[in-house]
Amino acid sequence: MGTTLTKAPESAAHTVDAAGVAARIEHVSKSFATPAGQQLVLDDITLDVRQGEFVTLLGASGCGKSTLLNLVAGLDRPSAGAIATDGRPALMFQEHALFPWLTAGKNIELALKLRGLPKAERRPRTEELLTLVRLDGAYGKRVHELSGGMRQRVALARALAQDSKLLLMDEPFAALDAITRDVLHDELSRIWRETGVSVLFVTHNVREAVRLAQRVVLLSSRPGRVAHEWTVDIEQPRRIEDAAVAELSVEITEELRGEIRRHGQH
Amino acid sequence: MGSTETTTPAPREGQERDTHDLAGLEAGLDALDTVQTGRPPLRETLVQKVLPPVTAVVLVLVVWQILVWVKVTDGYKLPAPDAVWQEVENAWLQGTLLEYIWTSVSRGMFGFLMALAIGTPLGLIVARIKFVRAAIGPILSGLQSLPSVAWVPPAVIWLGLNDKMMYAVILLGAVPSIANGLVSGVDQVPPLFLRAGRTLGATGLRGTWHIVMPAALPGYLAGLKQGWAFSWRSLMAAEIIAQSPDLGMGLGQLLEAGRTNSSMSQVFLAILLILIVGIAIDLIVFSPLERWVLRSRGLLVKS
Ligand SMILES: Nc1ncnc2c1ncn2[C@@H]1O[C@H](COP(=O)(O)OP(=O)(O)OP(=O)(O)O)[C@@H](O)[C@H]1O
Ligand SMILES: [Mg+2]
Numbered sequence: 001m002g003t004t005l006t007k008a009p010e011s012a013a014h015t016v017d018a019a020g021v022a023a024r025i026e027h028v029s030k031s032f033a034t035p036a037g038q039q040l041v042l043d044d045i046t047l048d049v050r051q052g053e054f055v056t057l058l059g060a061s062g063c064g065k066s067t068l069l070n071l072v073a074g075l076d077r078p079s080a081g082a083i084a085t086d087g088r089p090a091l092m093f094q095e096h097a098l099f100p101w102l103t104a105g106k107n108i109e110l111a112l113k114l115r116g117l118p119k120a121e122r123r124p125r126t127e128e129l130l131t132l133v134r135l136d137g138a139y140g141k142r143v144h145e146l147s148g149g150m151r152q153r154v155a156l157a158r159a160l161a162q163d164s165k166l167l168l169m170d171e172p173f174a175a176l177d178a179i180t181r182d183v184l185h186d187e188l189s190r191i192w193r194e195t196g197v198s199v200l201f202v203t204h205n206v207r208e209a210v211r212l213a214q215r216v217v218l219l220s221s222r223p224g225r226v227a228h229e230w231t232v233d234i235e236q237p238r239r240i241e242d243a244a245v246a247e248l249s250v251e252i253t254e255e256l257r258g259e260i261r262r263h264g265q266h
Numbered sequence: 267m268g269s270t271e272t273t274t275p276a277p278r279e280g281q282e283r284d285t286h287d288l289a290g291l292e293a294g295l296d297a298l299d300t301v302q303t304g305r306p307p308l309r310e311t312l313v314q315k316v317l318p319p320v321t322a323v324v325l326v327l328v329v330w331q332i333l334v335w336v337k338v339t340d341g342y343k344l345p346a347p348d349a350v351w352q353e354v355e356n357a358w359l360q361g362t363l364l365e366y367i368w369t370s371v372s373r374g375m376f377g378f379l380m381a382l383a384i385g386t387p388l389g390l391i392v393a394r395i396k397f398v399r400a401a402i403g404p405i406l407s408g409l410q411s412l413p414s415v416a417w418v419p420p421a422v423i424w425l426g427l428n429d430k431m432m433y434a435v436i437l438l439g440a441v442p443s444i445a446n447g448l449v450s451g452v453d454q455v456p457p458l459f460l461r462a463g464r465t466l467g468a469t470g471l472r473g474t475w476h477i478v479m480p481a482a483l484p485g486y487l488a489g490l491k492q493g494w495a496f497s498w499r500s501l502m503a504a505e506i507i508a509q510s511p512d513l514g515m516g517l518g519q520l521l522e523a524g525r526t527n528s529s530m531s532q533v534f535l536a537i538l539l540i541l542i543v544g545i546a547i548d549l550i551v552f553s554p555l556e557r558w559v560l561r562s563r564g565l566l567v568k569s
Contacts, residue, residue, distance in 0.1 A: 101563060
């Protein structure tokens with residue numbers, strides 16, 4: 001078992017997990033120092049993402065979803081507990097986070113370069129990735145020349161360029177209009193099936209969570225704990241307007257509301 | 267836990283068809299959404315960018331000529347425009363005009379390049395290392411407000427009346443600007459880029475090279491621009507004060523010589539040349555560079 005303690009995350013945290021697990025989050029807590037004292041944001045989270053699995057993490061605003069994702073990405077360290085991932089995960093943000101001084105293609109190539117891919121292989125691999133996100137011909141485009149949806153697709157291609165086993169996504173489509181978001185859901189589902197990458201996808205949109213995931217994990221707020229989990233057996237390909245998606249969404253929404261209501265009672 | 271939903275989905279078309287539809291939809295969205303950018307036509311540039319300054323210069327010349335005609339002051343205090351033009355012509359015919367300019371510009375440029383080579387790593391170190399920033403950050407920004415002419419007397423005493431002293435004054439004027447520009451450029455790098463860089467594996471020196479430096483480029487360029495202005499000013503101050511046959515005839519020396527000869531037209535010529543060189547270097551080197559950087563990042567707002 002490649003579980004590594006958080007004491008030395010830089011050196012050995014990202015060890016390959018033999019048991020078919022892309023990410024193992026064990027008893028992870030995180031608190032931040034605030035003027036009002038220590039604020040416990042995540043409390044004893046235990047969660048596995050299996051290899052090739054698509055998990056969505058759902059929760060009210062401010063419940064610690066981004067915090068958890070940052071911990072898994074290695075951008076921050078947990079206060080307690082351990083996180084083990086199969087290699088360094090790729091991370092996609094709500095904002096595209098593309099570098100404006102590079103073209104779309106060069107953004108992807110930079111990821112390949114930093115991953116250590118030989119120079120000669122970078123251009124062809126970049127073209128492949130652009131084709132995968134259906135942006136052939138966008139290689140030389142500047143970031144500001146792309147639409148919001150195209151930017152997120154380039155960002156997705158750049159994340160995939162890291163060739164990580166695990167893709168972390170922090171509300172990547174939240175800023176897009178409904179039609180574009182719908183299209184990107186289809187694309188993400190297709191790419192997930194084609195590449196076999198494991199995905200941990202954060203959202204506060206219940207329908208989006210059900211539309212995409214094999215498993216939905218609901219986090220409670222203050223502190224964030226795993227409140228509930230659903231396995232989604234709806235057949236792929238799905239649509240966000242499918243009756244089955246709607247039905248499960250209603251159930252999950254009810255649960256989420258219950259979680260939020262609890263906070264109003266004291 | 268694990269309550270499972272199993273619903274039979276509505277019968278749907280084959281997946282092939284689905285992907286095909288999707289590609290079409292996506293292409294439509296992309297086409298609708300894409301921002302069209304292009305350069306304005308030449309005529310427009312001429313009318314909007316060239317005409318206004320030309321008008322201003324002509325206006326200044328007209329007012330100047332009128333002031334001379336109405337004899338607002340003695341002739342030796344205010345030479346006529348054509349007297350100054352006569353100076354230009356004479357200097358040109360004697361072949362000294364370009365020599366004056368080249369003496370100063372080559373000095374200024376060489377000094378500026380040295381300032382660049384020193385100010386860049388210095389700025390990077392101040393921006394990235396907390397201790398160094400706390401130690402010399404305030405001094406560096408304080409130095410920026412010290413008029414560089416103040417360095418001329420000590421530089422003359424330490425180094426003597428020679429080129430070394432000129433370069434020392436230029437460095438003291440330009441290095442703080444360049445370093446400070448880079449520091450503020452680095453400070454303004456959006457944290458999102460740093461986090462994105464880290465997840466891509468750009469940490470340490472690779473992060474500095476691939477993320478921090480390019481992200482800080484606009485601030486750095488602003489610092490360079492100011493650094494050049496300071497180099498040029500410091501050099502002129504040094505040239506005016508330091509007169510010596512070994513130093514050759516730069517624009518500052520020309521100005522001082524005009525004063526000692528009581529030749530107001532020569533003084534005007536020198537001032538004009540100093541001004542023109544300063545503007546020209548900015549127009550030829552820095553403005554295009556700055557505009558190119560901003561345009562390529564979509565930061566140039568068209569008015
Ligand atoms: N660096 C920090 N220092 C102090 N408090 C923090 C820090 N980062 C996050 N928090 C707090 O932790 C809580 C969870 O933040 P987080 O961004 O993880 O929530 P989230 O679930 O991603 O919310 P949203 O849906 O709005 O993105 C918030 O109350 C926030 O104020
Ligand atoms: Mg968040």
